[in-house]
Amino acid sequence: LGTIAQKLIDSIKEPIFISGYELNSACSIGISIFRRRENLTHDTQLKFADMALYDAKKVRGTYRFYSQSDALSLLNELKLEKDLKQAVDSDQIDVYFQRLVNTKDEIIGVQSLVRWFHPDFGELGPDQFIHIAGKTDLIISIGQHVLRKSLGYLKQMHRSGYEDFFVMVNCTAKEFYNPGFVSIVRNELLHAGLDPASLKLSLEERFSSQSTPSALAIIRELNNFGVQFAVNGFENDYQTFSFLQQVPRDTIIRLNRDYVKNITKEEKDLKFLLSLMDIIDTWNLNIIITGIETKEQKQFLDTRNCILQGYHFNIPKPFDRFMNDLKAGD
Template structure:
């Protein structure tokens, strides 16, 4: 401005100081005016955008009280600016502490309009700062997402529920079974699973049509729910297949009572479109923890039991047992031949407890086989089969290596050193180079031989006594302890006990289970075994101890150690380590003198 005047004036630079000061002031004033004009235009543009946006916008003060809302807010909530002013935005109040740390927040929540109707909104809140960085206001932008939430809920329902019967479908059933199993494990509760399949339902469908069949399925679903307990979860997982999850059952009697009630309920006639229809169902039942630890196992076993019920006459229920899967030994043999390559074997460990100190001093490694379709295959089924088909050597070596490696790993983890017992079979003595195998396993696993115990049965000793004695003497050179398992059930001569390089006698569980019966002779046998062992300088351990009465008897007879369900059942490696870490002890009786 000054330069322009100078250019136009015939005598440039002849302005007085006062004139120059006035021009400078005027220039600054006009500059501010131009800036205000631009700011006003900018604010008008932003205001127009906020006024016209489809999302509800509210500006609040630092305390969350509404100062201004746009028309969309009024349309969405029903509240005008006057009604909303000085009211508080709930989301801002709930997240107030977080927002005061200058953090942006967004979330979804249900809300109610002025007329009381429910809607679902998505809210985004941004703090507003002044020039000093202090939060002075909050801007809340809300979007009505009710339609989207309804669509999501509908999709979720279609994905998890059967539209015909309105029961949970297969997807939701599996989720529920997994959840209930987890709860049962945490609360140490028993759970039952029923698998129901309608008998000859296809005949009704083919004869009277699918429309009538669908109506019958709806009525069957209603009747199952009526017969089940209120806490049970009924699902439809196949065309005419239903399941019932029974959490926290009191026992097998309660499960059988509900199964009978459902079977009898379905047997009652159904009336559909003037037809009186009769139908029955076959029910298979599996139980947790008896039939497996996971959902897949329980469903498979319940399915197996259901087909067993159909094969044995229909219109009944069957509770799963191992025999249902193991009646075909050819199938078991085929599966056994590939058990190692498919990594289906595991070891469980049962603590051995000193009867006088109550402390865990060792454990026995017990082989477990869980097949994907056969389920749990008992050792007394597959061990003899392995000996028969010549696989016992490979299985025995796997058990020995796995147990020694696990024991050494526990010691590296800081657990106190414990002696792990591994059972040897007749086949390992007859068909394998046992001594060399043990030596190599100890070398490979870097386990000191003194932390290994080998258990042999009397049947092994009588096969070839002299050869067995020589092999046991060689094994003793590695520092290994030897014990005779199931003592008293075989036919070995007592004179060999003095020659055998053994350290421990194990009283067979058959002589322990009835020692609390006054008319049983087992107490006398157990007493005799303890006296015999001590006279030979051997340690005595009783297996299968399940009651306090049995424990008290063994204490009174000065037995050295026990193992059995009274203290702990065989458990996986992780659980055994926890038993040791927790320093679980057998209660020690203190005699008062």
């Protein structure tokens, strides 16, 4: 098959002359091989070939076979996509919690992190299935389920004596721009009987000049209800600066581990982070820094007014274990 594919590519490379003009063309080929007993559908085989073609196009003018490992990966993804439809109804989707602390090491809230307990694959993190859900409207129902779970657990925390805790819940762009998003958030808060101020929504969206007006309208509507937002993906460009100057003053800017991973080794990285925090402070916005993994990283930020999150404080844990650690003072 490889020889045939290469001959086809070479023949297409031959120039074609039309009305005195020389036309050149090229092609890339993706090949998928299967045995009849594998009983794969035509659509699945086309997906295999298409993914092989995608690899071939990276080089251009060549061919690629779809590998068995890639095939297994895609088959697993197709199975996950199918099984996701039952995951919420079967209560396979749950959340873990990670502490949010201030620079005095006081726990002030929790980050909710989704997990899927798949009957065949076991525990799956968001990076293993959220992108699959995001291809369809399943992400809307999963997001609502995660929000309801998170608020329900927070209610139990409040009843256990941690009344001042808030919960931060991640939100994809598809959820955020869903026309029913505002109603979903309001209804889930009312259902849980919680003060809207106890919920903070962390947005994954990177805002552009086109998305800013509609995004601000949603943020302001829910903020007027009492919900705070954390904005991910801070970038040093005009669009970001313009957007951040228009958000409500209680918005939280989320800086990920890329900003802190080298601050104990590279002085320029530390200076950049502190300068960035100074800029955010001038806008009177709050800051959360994720990915704190060492005591030394935390010490560099002890004098700043910000929220911290990371493995230095605790690894994400299911609700019962999280609460046991809290009560034990761990």
